[in-house]
Amino acid sequence: MNKYIEDAYKVLDGKSITLEDTYKLGECNGNDILDLISLANKVNSKFDNKMHVCSIVNAKSGNCSLDCKFCAQSIKYDTGIETYPLLKEDEILEQAKKAYNSGVRHFGIVTSGLGYFTINDEFRKILNAIERINKELPEMKVCASIGLLNDITAKALAEKNIVHYNINLQTSPAKYSSLISSDNNIDAKIETIKLLKKYNVDICCGGIIGLGETMNDRIDMAFKLKELDVESIPLNVLVPIKGTPLENIELISVSEIAKTFAIYRIINPTKIIKFAAGRETRMKDFQGLLMLSGANGFLTGGYLTTRGREVEEDKIFNSELENFRTK
Numbered sequence: 001m002n003k004y005i006e007d008a009y010k011v012l013d014g015k016s017i018t019l020e021d022t023y024k025l026g027e028c029n030g031n032d033i034l035d036l037i038s039l040a041n042k043v044n045s046k047f048d049n050k051m052h053v054c055s056i057v058n059a060k061s062g063n064c065s066l067d068c069k070f071c072a073q074s075i076k077y078d079t080g081i082e083t084y085p086l087l088k089e090d091e092i093l094e095q096a097k098k099a100y101n102s103g104v105r106h107f108g109i110v111t112s113g114l115g116y117f118t119i120n121d122e123f124r125k126i127l128n129a130i131e132r133i134n135k136e137l138p139e140m141k142v143c144a145s146i147g148l149l150n151d152i153t154a155k156a157l158a159e160k161n162i163v164h165y166n167i168n169l170q171t172s173p174a175k176y177s178s179l180i181s182s183d184n185n186i187d188a189k190i191e192t193i194k195l196l197k198k199y200n201v202d203i204c205c206g207g208i209i210g211l212g213e214t215m216n217d218r219i220d221m222a223f224k225l226k227e228l229d230v231e232s233i234p235l236n237v238l239v240p241i242k243g244t245p246l247e248n249i250e251l252i253s254v255s256e257i258a259k260t261f262a263i264y265r266i267i268n269p270t271k272i273i274k275f276a277a278g279r280e281t282r283m284k285d286f287q288g289l290l291m292l293s294g295a296n297g298f299l300t301g302g303y304l305t306t307r308g309r310e311v312e313e314d315k316i317f318n319s320e321l322e323n324f325r326t327k
Contacts, residue, residue, distance in 0.1 A: 040262035040294035052297030054106035115147025158199035210238035237278025265294025
């Protein structure tokens, strides 16, 4: 066995792996990747990482002023997506009920745009929608992903008892301006995370792989997420969208994706690591492999501008996976 993988087994004893040694894990290839996946699966079992399933509603689509290179919702690119203003409260509630009736118990309200810095009419509608879901579906855990916040809006969201707030770093902070956006609001994202944690809101924060970043870039992001002590780490595999600057980027391999998930599990052994976009379209027949490579969560029922998989299909998938992992 590769000596760096062998040394990484100390994670099972509650010890941490160094950044430098993790870079070495990132160089693994061939059968060593299978050993790495095996370790990641053992870490999941050791720390009893239960499966986390959630669903989202695209509550406000497109017309975003930012220029994120991967994103179909930027006003800078002609991607042909459907655009619309914030849904009515009744429409958001109806989507929450649909998710609830399908068995999902985590529901996220997602909006396009920079964020909210005042309690304006639109932000107030989001607060009202959260309150109505909490009242009518008390077992539903409501989450939000509405961009950057300041102290006023972060506190207002916290007072509505949201369970998670999603705001992704997307890549290594050092590479944000070159790989993601010229707006370079990475520091503002980190500040939003700290504000929400001040108000005891759990953070869902991850990123995208396949943007043209190196494995070391991915590892740097994983260590930053560890430093920020986020509770949930969603990892998206880039689905190139026509009209964006990344539409013709070379796709990364299944083994590279699996290796990345395994390394994230080893760095963050007790956290939710959630497979989001790309699960069906990029992994296809290999998506179960990702759940054995450290992932213990996934989005179901569709994403923002790319298709997902039907909830009923995912319920069967999750049940079979749980049977496999517990036998």
